[in-house]
Amino acid sequence: MSHWNPAPFAQQLLDLFASLLLLIAFAMLSQRRILTLIHLFAWQGLILTLSIVDSAWLTHQPHLYYSAGLTLLTKVLILPLLLHRLIRRLDVVWDVETLINIPTTMLVGIGLVIFSFNLALPISHFSSTILRNTLGIALASVLLSFMMMITRRKAVPQVIGFLALENGLFLAATSATYGMPMVVELGVALDVLVGMFIFGIFFFQIRETFDSLDIRHMEKLKEE
Amino acid sequence: MTLLPLDLVGLILTGWGGLGLLGLVLPARLGRSLLFPLITGLSVLMAGAGLWALQGGAQTLVLPIGLPGMPFHLRLDVLSAFFLTLLGLAGSGISAYATGYFRRMAETQAGDFQRLTLLYAFFLASMGMVLVADDAYFFMVAWEGMALSSYFLVTTDHEIPAIREAGFLYLLMAHLGAIALLLCFGLLQSGAGGDYAFATLRHHSLSSFWSSVTFFLALIGFGAKAGLLPLHSWLPEAHPAAPSPVSALMSGIMLKMALYGLLRVLFDLLGQPLWWWGALLVGLGSLTALYGVLFAAVQSDIKRLLAWSSVENMGLILSGLGLTLLFHGAGQETVAALALAAVLYHALNHAFFKGLLFLGAGSVLHATAERNMAKLGGLIRVMPWAAGLSLVGILSLAGLPPFNGFVSEWLLLQAYLLRPDLPQPWLNMVLPLGAAVLALVGALAGFAMVKFYGIIFLGQARGLVPGEVHDIGFWERFGMGWMALGCVLLGLFPSSVILQLDTVTHALVGQGLGASAARHGWLWVTPVAASRASYSPLILFAVILVSVGLTFLGVRRFFHGRWRRAPAWDCGYPFQTARMQDSADGFGQPIKQIFESFFGLSREIPSPFDPHPHYHSEVRDPLWALCYLPLVRGVARLVKVVGGLQQGRISTYLLFSFTTLLALLALVTGTRP
Amino acid sequence: MTPVNWLLQGGQEILGILLAPLLMGWVGIWRAWLQNRRAPSLMQPYRQLFKLFHKEVVLAETASPLLRVTPYLLFGCMGLTASLIPMVITDLPLAGAVDVIALVGLLSLARVFLALAAMDVGTAFGSLGARREMLVSFLAEPALLMVFFTIASLNASTSLRFMVTGFAARGFYLYPSLAFAGVAFLMVLLAENGRIPVDNPETHLELTMIHEAMILEYSGRHLALIEWASALKLLIYFSLGFALFLPFGLTDSQQGWGILGALILFLLKLTVMGAGLAVLETVSAKQRLFRVPEYLGTAFLLAVLAILLHYLLGS
Incomplete structure (x- = not known):
């Protein structure tokens, strides 16, 4: 280590953040407690923010700084707070059993990681961006969040899964194309917020109708 | 005329056959005390001949017997020599044990015993013939002879219906395998013209499609013998059904014949392998290993537990073989040699420790007439010899240093770790999972072995009257001691073994570990380079001894050595009975619980108010259904x-x-x- | 391979053996502080060991020689393992004889003997403890191996010495796979040492006990050796963690100052991480036994992910 060169360090940091994002996706997959899920979601948002800041610095794209700020605002502060209040109001802080046992879920998760890396391999060969390593990870965390939505039977963890999925998409966007245009990002952020409100209202409606947030009750809604 | 190794091998095989025929006419008592020691002696000789032939070179011989125009071709090369050594080394320990083990049978069931002697000797001889066969016709004759003699040995106690059923299943699977092998040899020869001698097949190449079909047929044929998933189902039925020395022969040696066959066909006869054969074998082998060890951990029949563990070990061996193929196909011969050395080493090790454990199980069975672990316990106090020698076996099987099981697993793990990148990117990503499975299997084998030993030999006797149980006699001690010594020596001197394996790896993949092993001296195992990985069991063993000895001396030097006996404390609970210990079912319960959805599990749990509670749980093989x-x-x-x-x-x-x-x-x- | 190296290796073994009870005491003090209790003295573990050594050994009537051999074997193996890990210097003469796989094997040799000896007397608690210990180990051991494999693939060596110096040679680098491996290692550390999410080291007579159930039938010097060995095991895991994840300060030299500096750094790391362990234990709750396989399965799969990530990212 003769002299300090920050560029490769920032590059490594980017890989590290991406991996941490994946780690949190796995942690969410193996978590039963809704409250911890929300905390993990907030952490994931924070790491996403840091990773966007890092790539903004690395690629000298100033608009990425704005989207980092936006992410920080929505994913780390507003959404977790909203979710927090929601579960307090709904009184569902406790453990939720998963549909498939957790080691099996994680095993499938590992399969998904391998799958998404194989999928990303040809694309990242094309991509000339320096962020291409993270594309596979981003794809993997999207799939993992999807899987989390599949394996939960309560509504709130499913929504958290949905929001985490959006995190993965965001990472994919920054790593593949240096982020989306600002307008799109603002729109997405607004959509997510509005979606959150709508979900919140729905939860109350669901609970009033069925006295529970268990989505198995929704199965009755099909036509006979 | 000078005596060559092949002549010696031929003489020994004839000798075995002759002794078997003699056994049919000699009175049973004389037969036991004379013939079995002679068989043992010939086995030792066989090991010597094998080692001699292992030094290099191949010899051929054409016998003027067989069908007209199709004489028997014999050939002894280094690959055959290695397996002949294995046959001789393990066979001698098992045969010595059998001398003592069959005493009661020779005295009470003379006729049965005479038949058994014939079949036993023929079984050994036919395995030897498989190894020296050099044409498909002779190979199949020997292969079928091996299957038939072992079938009759399995059904020795044919009065018991379950054993007849097991024997039938075995015969069925053996014949399915034989049909696949016949087709395989047929394809290998197709269009070559001339005879079925291996020499002809060797120089005849197939298109990649037909060679893949041949590979599949060989995989089915030999896999059925090796217990490869999903062709394993006969193995846990047939191996336990046989008398214990025969179980030891079958698990320890006969399974290796399948490995020999695969090596012969894949590396010698079939030509350049395709890469996905290796990938398939790695996957199937790893699955087999995991499957076998999980079932081993939940068995409560002594011998069935060991048989499932054989499935596991064959799985490990075949996954290693897959690795070898993969590396060989990619042209990375050094790592291929490493994986191959691990495979051969593990085959040798498995022959020793599984043979030893089956012999130990036989001693327990002989002394107590009980195969159900739930009725055993505390045998270490009445059978110290059997218990002490079996301890070596379980430590080896659990893959603990400095015993032999550890060395081969270490080599196999190194092959996984030290590999260079393969041309297929997804294989690079999937192969670490193989190493993970290997690590998991090793740890689960430890679980199964603690269960095996702890329930049978340790604790308090569950229901048996200890006074009636006797320890093993001289011949049994000799046989088990031989196997245990093998486990220890193979564990302590790995580099000497690897040097012996060198000619085989050179012959099959064109590379060896000998040079690197020789560079660092006999004390060290260094597969690639000292900075990559090295292991020295002898030094490890020495420092363990020193460390433990110093602890003992230190404690003795500074503190008094007073001790006395008192009833067991058990947290102060005074009314303890032997029934409060874990039964075999109880010990395996966590595994059942964790993998419940995987096992075909049926349980009857008594209600808490039942005055005569009865618990029953049965684990079924889901692949069967x-x-x-x-x-x-x-x-x-x-x-x-x-x-x-x-x-x-x-x-x-x-x-x-x-x-x-x-x-x-x-x-x-x-x-x- | 000079006599000095051998001396240093022996010195490290003695250092480990002497330090281990101190670490136990330190963690105990922190736990007491965090739980608003009055802390015992730092020397308390030594006093306990001293007292136990002077007590008479009471053997169960049904005990076989296995029970009497095991404490010595356990202590010997643990002491040996402690000497194999680069705590202060990396150039240990025995490092070539025992690589990480053999190290794991050595630990599991000790464990198998402990479990077998627990079944030897034939009490309900003994076999229960042995069964649970093997349950924990059959998932924790492969997880530990996979953690090692990750680092072994990073440095292309399974020898602990080259695994540590490999990092030093390449300078500062952030390895994403190490994040996963580190988490898995921490989980294994807690499980293997009978720490709180899995087992509680402070209670007897609890139906959930694992380690304590196995050693119920020991007394006197045998118990002392076993207690000491489990303290050593904690130290072993700590120094493994330092060597693999916080390797700064380790020296390759045989100069006095380098060794002294490394030693001070090592003690500093122990001080901080010992307190960290106590904090971690205090904030988490003990799990039900049937959650333990899930916990350990997670650790194993994280470790598998670590090695996968290494191959996926190429770093």
Whole structure:
């Protein structure tokens, strides 16, 4: 280590953040407690923010700084707070059993990681961006969040899964194309917020109708 | 004329056969005390001949027997020599043990014993013949001889229906395998013209499609013998059914014949392998290993536990073989040699420790007439010899240093870790999972072995009267001691073993570990380079001894050595009985709990108010229901259709023959140019 | 491979053996502080060991020689393992004889003997403890191996010495796979040392006990050796963690100052991480026994992910 060169360090940091994002996706997959899920979601948002800041610095794209700020605002502060209040109001802080046992879920998760890396391999060969390593990870965390939505039977963890999925998409966007245009990002952020409100209202409606947030009750809604 | 190794091997094989025939005519008592030691002696000689032939070179011999125009070809190369050594080394320990083990049988069931002597000797001889066969015809004769003699040995206690069933299943699977092998050799020869000698097959190459079909047929044929998933189901039934020394022969040696066959076909006869054969073998082998060890951990029958563990070990061996193929196909011969050395080493190790454990199980069975672990316990106090020697076996099987099981698992893990990148990117990503499975299997084997030893030999006796139980006699001690010594020596001197394996790896993949092993001296195992990985069991063993010894001396030096006996404390609970210990079912319960959805588990749990509670749980092989039962149903349906043809009238049958004749005549004339 | 190296290796073994009870005491003090209790003296573990050594050994009537051999074997193996890990210097003469796989094997040799000896007397608690210990180990051991494999693939060596110096040679680098491996290692550390999410080291007579259930039938010097060995095991895991994840300060030299500096750094790391362990234990709750396989399965799969990530990212 003769002299300090920050560029490769920032590059490594980017890989590290991406991996941490994946780690949190796995942690969410193996978590039963809704409250911890929300905390993990907030952490994931924070790491996403840091990773966007890092790539903004690395690629000298100033608009990425704005989207980092936006992410920080929505994913780390507003959404977790909203979710927090929601579960307090709904009184569902406790453990939720998963549909498939957790080691099996994680095993499938590992399969998904391998799958998404194989999928990303040809694309990242094309991509000339320096962020291409993270594309596979981003794809993997999207799939993992999807899987989390599949394996939960309560509504709130499913929504958290949905929001985490959006995190993965965001990472994919920054790593593949240096982020989306600002307008799109603002729109997405607004959509997510509005979606959150709508979900919140729905939860109350669901609970009033069925006295529970268990989505198995929704199965009755099909036509006979 | 000088004596060559092949002549010696031929003489020994003839000697075995002759001793077997002699056993049929000699009185049983004399037969036992004379013939079995002679068989043992010949086995030792066989090991010597094998080691001699392992030094290099191949010899061939053509015997003027067999079919007209198809004489028996014999050939002894280094690959055969290695397996002959294995046969001799393990066979001598097992045969010595058998001398003592069959004493009661020779005295009470003289006729049965005479038959057994014949079959036992023929079994050994036919395995030897498989190894020296150099044409497909002789190979199949020897292979079928091995299957048949072992079938009759399995059904020694044919009065018991369960054993007859196990024997039937074994025979069925053996024949399915044999058919696949016949087709495999047929494909290998197709279009080559001439005879079925391996020399002809070796120089005949196939298109990649047909060589893949041949690979599959070989995999089915030899896999059925090796217990590869899903062809394993006969193994945990048949191996325990046989008398214990025969179980030891089957698990320790006969399974390795399947490995030999695969090596012979894949590396010698078939030519350049395709990469996905290796990938398939790695996957199937790893699955087999995991499957076997999980079932081993939940068994409560002593010998069935060991048989499932054989499935596990064959899985490990075959996954290593897959790795070898993969690396060999990619042209990375050094790592291929490493994986191959691990495979051969593990085959040798497994022969020793599994043989030893089956012999130990035989001693328990002989002394207590009880195969159910739930009724055993505390045998270390009445059978110290059997217990002490079995301890070596379980430590080896659990893969603990400095015993032999550890060395080969270490080599195999190194092959996983030290590999260079393969051309297929997804394989690079998937292969670490193989290493993970290997690590998991090793740890689970530890679980199964603690269960095996702890329930049978430790604790308090569950129901047996200790006074009636006797320890093993001289010959049993000798046989088990031989195997245990093998486990220890193979564990302590790995580099010497690897040097011996060098010629084999050179012959098969063109590389060896010998140079690197020789560079660092006999004390060290360094597969690639000292900075990559090295291991020295002898030093490890020495420092363990020093460390433990110093601890002992230190404690003795500074503190008093007073001790006294008192009833066991057990947290102060005074009313303890032997029934409060874990039973075999109880010990395996966590595994059942964790993998509940995987096992076909049926349980009856008593209600808490039941005055005579009865707990019953049964673990079934899910593959049995998945693969075999549909097959059975399909065959039954087919039989029904064929049964429809059976009218019972003689003229109908004549009509069938007539139409067949007409059709054949039409076919023959129609295809004539 | 000079006599000095051998001396240093022996010195490290003695250092480990002497330090281990101190670490136990330190963690105990922190736990007491965090739980608003009055802390015992730092020397308390030594006093306990001293007292136990002077007590008479009471053997169960049904005990076989296995029970009497095991404490010595356990202590010997643990002491040996402690000497194999680069705590202060990396150039240990025995490092070539025992690589990480053999190290794991050595630990599991000790464990198998402990479990077998627990079944030897034939009490309900003994076999229960042995069964649970093997349950924990059959998932924890492969997880530990996979953690090692990750680092072994990073440095292309399974020898602990080259695994540590490999990092030093390449300078500062952030390895994403190490994040996963580190988490898995921490989980294994807690499980293997009978720490709180899995087992509680402070209670007897609880139906959930694992380690304590196995050693119920020991007394006097045998118990002392076993207690000491489990303290050593904690130290072993700590120094493994330092060597693999916080390797700064380790020296390759045989100069006095380098060694002294490394030693001070090592003690500093122990001080901080010992307190960290106590904090971690205080904030988490003990799990039900049937959650333990899930916990350990997670650790194993994280470790597998670590090695996968290494191959996926190429770093």
